[in-house]
Amino acid sequence: MKVLFVASNPAGEFTLELEREVTELQRRFVEVSGEPVSFTFLPGLPVESLPTELFRRTPDILHISAHANEDDLSLTNEAGLAVRLDADALLAFLPPGQAPRLIYLNACNSDAIAAKLSSEVAMAIGTTAAIKNRVARAGAIALYERILSGANVQQAFEAGQKMIEVMQDKQASSKLHCRTGIDPTAEVLHRVPRLVADFADGNATPKRRREFAVRFGVTGCPASTVQIVFFSDDPDLIDHEEEDLARDLCLVARSAPGQTHIWVDAWDVSADFRLFAAGVNADGRTFSLSSTLCNAIETRYRLALDGEVPPDIAAAVAELRRGCGFGPIDLLSPKRNSVS
Numbered sequence: 001m002k003v004l005f006v007a008s009n010p011a012g013e014f015t016l017e018l019e020r021e022v023t024e025l026q027r028r029f030v031e032v033s034g035e036p037v038s039f040t041f042l043p044g045l046p047v048e049s050l051p052t053e054l055f056r057r058t059p060d061i062l063h064i065s066a067h068a069n070e071d072d073l074s075l076t077n078e079a080g081l082a083v084r085l086d087a088d089a090l091l092a093f094l095p096p097g098q099a100p101r102l103i104y105l106n107a108c109n110s111d112a113i114a115a116k117l118s119s120e121v122a123m124a125i126g127t128t129a130a131i132k133n134r135v136a137r138a139g140a141i142a143l144y145e146r147i148l149s150g151a152n153v154q155q156a157f158e159a160g161q162k163m164i165e166v167m168q169d170k171q172a173s174s175k176l177h178c179r180t181g182i183d184p185t186a187e188v189l190h191r192v193p194r195l196v197a198d199f200a201d202g203n204a205t206p207k208r209r210r211e212f213a214v215r216f217g218v219t220g221c222p223a224s225t226v227q228i229v230f231f232s233d234d235p236d237l238i239d240h241e242e243e244d245l246a247r248d249l250c251l252v253a254r255s256a257p258g259q260t261h262i263w264v265d266a267w268d269v270s271a272d273f274r275l276f277a278a279g280v281n282a283d284g285r286t287f288s289l290s291s292t293l294c295n296a297i298e299t300r301y302r303l304a305l306d307g308e309v310p311p312d313i314a315a316a317v318a319e320l321r322r323g324c325g326f327g328p329i330d331l332l333s334p335k336r337n338s339v340s
Helices: 019-031 047-057 087-093 111-117 133-148 153-167 245-249 293-304 311-325
Strands: 002-007 038-043 061-065 072-076 082-086 102-106 123-127 174-178 194-199 212-219 225-231 250-253 261-263 267-269 274-281 286-292 332-334
Touching: 002 019, 002 047, 019 038, 019 133, 047 072, 047 087, 061 133, 082 087, 087 111, 102 111, 102 133, 111 123, 111 174, 123 153, 133 153, 153 174, 194 274, 194 286, 194 293, 212 225, 212 274, 212 293, 245 250, 274 293, 286 293, 293 311
Parallel strands: 002 038, 002 061, 061 102, 102 123
Antiparallel strands: 072 082, 123 174, 194 212, 212 261, 212 267, 225 250, 225 274, 267 332, 274 286
16 A cells, blocks of 8 residues: 655645644554555645656555645645645546546545546545644544454545544544445555464354364455465464374465465364464465464454454354353364365
8 A cells, every 4th residue: 555645735824733643643654554555744845746647657546635625625835835626627637548446635624626636536535624733633533543454445534534524523534435337445545464264164153062163264465365374372272183283273275365365174163262364475474373262253344344343253153252161172173174
């Protein structure tokens, strides 16, 4: 994900006090996990250079911090003088076929501009009234915190919106405008790998001996992922008669992820245990994850169902956590694994 942060503060206007906002955002981008991200800050960018920078950088998010009224943004030219930039002009400056997925206008009274931008851009956010610098900063940080954590655009927007409303005593807010056909709940601009697990075929009914068929996976994989090793350090999973640690404790998935998901076939389990994954990307970068089996199951359903874990799944997870009263034998009987 690439973010281009453009700031403009013409001479004679009130200062935007951008230093703290940019410092906070840069720190968060450095600490982020998951897919590669870049954050480019161009303070005082003259309007003459804006089309060139948009072509060069093709950002996923264009963030503009400026003064504004209901019709246009106030930018500067190379002489340092104020110029007005309306929605039509900004749309004309965007690279054809490579427009940002999201344009974030951190500017007073910019809602009408954002609405016009959404005729051609997937999503645009603007504010409904004048807001203070510290409010604009807090709203932006809340939005990016969610985006960088892997939340969808709707969730990220709501966090930023509520922060603005709280700090402005509901005298101002922000609005998200989407092009026709765009669902912001399905738009994830930055994917973060997470360990997930699921009952095979969605069937949370145990087999004989109270075993459950459970498969493991990683969601939010970088598109360049070529291999993931799933493993545990739980000694109860080892078949001490054969002592084949690779078979007892590990599964290997070697495949390009389908829509950022990688899964391996089911294992028969009857108790919770610690689970890890180590992934390798085509460019040599790596990532690692850790969870427990039960937490991974809950994560899978909470991601898919917006926080809800179905009652039958919750009951099966509770039984796994109790361990079903069995000892270490047959807690895990791995089958031949494959990637789907």
